[in-house]
Amino acid sequence: MSSAFPYLIGRIGLTDRWSIQLSHVHKQRMEDGAMVLWRPRFTIWLNAWTNDQQQSVEARKQHFAKSADPNKYDEREQQTDDGRLIYSYRLREEANDERVAALYGFVFSDSGHVQLSLDFDEESDAEIAYATLNSVNHEPPALADCQIYSQFCYASNMVTIDRIPVDYMVREATERPRDSGWQFFSGRETQEYVDDANNIQLVPVAFVAAISPEIIPHLSAEPGTQWERRDDSFVPA
16 A cells, blocks of 8 residues: 555545445545545545435435446345435446456435445455445544544554554654654563564554554544553543
């Protein structure tokens, strides 16, 4: 993944109303007026629209269903308890790479809709694609400022390599613009282990959040704070 684009994970904002849940670390860019979220072998293209014409959800859905490629298949429609209508279909297109049939989806509400195209190389990723589509809703993003995901942190190899969940996290003050000040540990490290610089890595915060999503709500905490795990959440240490 190129470092020229920001990292994102968790529930992120698409507009002031719409958000999406990313279960994996993605990069973000804007291209041809669309937001593009991608990771190796998986790409999401998104556009959000307001309902300026005050059309019903069903009328807008019918418009896209009728104008879609006639070769579409596996059409699905779901009405959610919170008033969203999710419409999707698969479409196999000619490509020079290894992509399987793409998933095209629309998430409608009274105020507007989000249009998504999800391209992936493995059919096993279809389940993730559907879950990502279904996650688009009006929930607030996990963090108001997602830039911290692209900032760097120090993390124990027990977290980054052994993938042991974070048990202790501390944020120190820093003046380096790309340094978040965060340090993450599994809680199993000895002092001797921590004193060995080879056991600590400098990585983007998003990489640690992918291993321990429970840290996400606390990433905006002020420098000088410490947090420790209690069951599935963190409390001040």
